[in-house]
Amino acid sequence: MINKVVANADEAVKDIPNNAVLMLGGFGLCGIPENCISALLKTGVNGLTCISNNAGVDDFGIGLMLQTRQVKKMISSYVGENAEFERQLLSGELEVDLIPQGTLAERIRAGGAGIPAFYTPAGYGTEVAEGKETREYDGKMYLLENWLKADFALVKAWKGDTSGNLIFKGTARNFNPMMAMAGKITIVEVEELVEPGELDPNHIHTPGIYVQRIFQGKGYEKRIEQRTTRLK
Numbered sequence: 001m002i003n004k005v006v007a008n009a010d011e012a013v014k015d016i017p018n019n020a021v022l023m024l025g026g027f028g029l030c031g032i033p034e035n036c037i038s039a040l041l042k043t044g045v046n047g048l049t050c051i052s053n054n055a056g057v058d059d060f061g062i063g064l065m066l067q068t069r070q071v072k073k074m075i076s077s078y079v080g081e082n083a084e085f086e087r088q089l090l091s092g093e094l095e096v097d098l099i100p101q102g103t104l105a106e107r108i109r110a111g112g113a114g115i116p117a118f119y120t121p122a123g124y125g126t127e128v129a130e131g132k133e134t135r136e137y138d139g140k141m142y143l144l145e146n147w148l149k150a151d152f153a154l155v156k157a158w159k160g161d162t163s164g165n166l167i168f169k170g171t172a173r174n175f176n177p178m179m180a181m182a183g184k185i186t187i188v189e190v191e192e193l194v195e196p197g198e199l200d201p202n203h204i205h206t207p208g209i210y211v212q213r214i215f216q217g218k219g220y221e222k223r224i225e226q227r228t229t230r231l232k
Helices: 009-013 034-043 062-067 083-091 101-113 176-182
Strands: 021-024 048-051 071-076 095-098 117-120 134-137 140-146 150-161 183-194 213-216
Touching: 009 034, 009 183, 009 213, 021 176, 034 062, 034 150, 034 183, 048 062, 062 071, 062 083, 101 117, 101 140, 101 176, 150 176, 176 183
Parallel strands: 021 048, 021 150, 048 071, 071 095, 150 183, 183 213
Antiparallel strands: 117 140, 134 140
């Protein structure tokens, strides 16, 4: 049996090179690979292309790597909570590819499924369509979008076993399962790591065949990106 367990985040990401393409799971600050991001900050790796739904906030998540200038390009959907991202974009320091959220999800899913391209109506007639092939189906126009794949996928799960089988909790499932499928090397941090057979097979969201490295994380902050309250 292949041993997929590594000691910690530092061990898991130590061979990620400069100019690598990374996928980072999460939606807002929910379900992000916090330990892996912290380890990447310590390695100082740079020139990264990061595929993520968002860019974190200024002092947390991918936003920390933007502050240290480790990210060369962001492929994202929503980045409105990060002032440093905005500054780097407007100054030309950061290359950015903004994608409709559904298209981003499907491009990642396609990468994991081995589907090189697909047609979608999202973005037709906007800047999103510039330079892309279009085609009409049943009187409606569609764009041709290519798959997305990564050298490394960094994923956060709730529970996992040493064979790499994963369970995600609630909305922290988000982009994580599809990114686990689309990375050449998938690195997973879990809140609880158990032995094979301890997870109910009917509850597993991602099978271990997609996972190359797994470790039990620690110190999760689980921040809330926006909190809205009201008086009754």
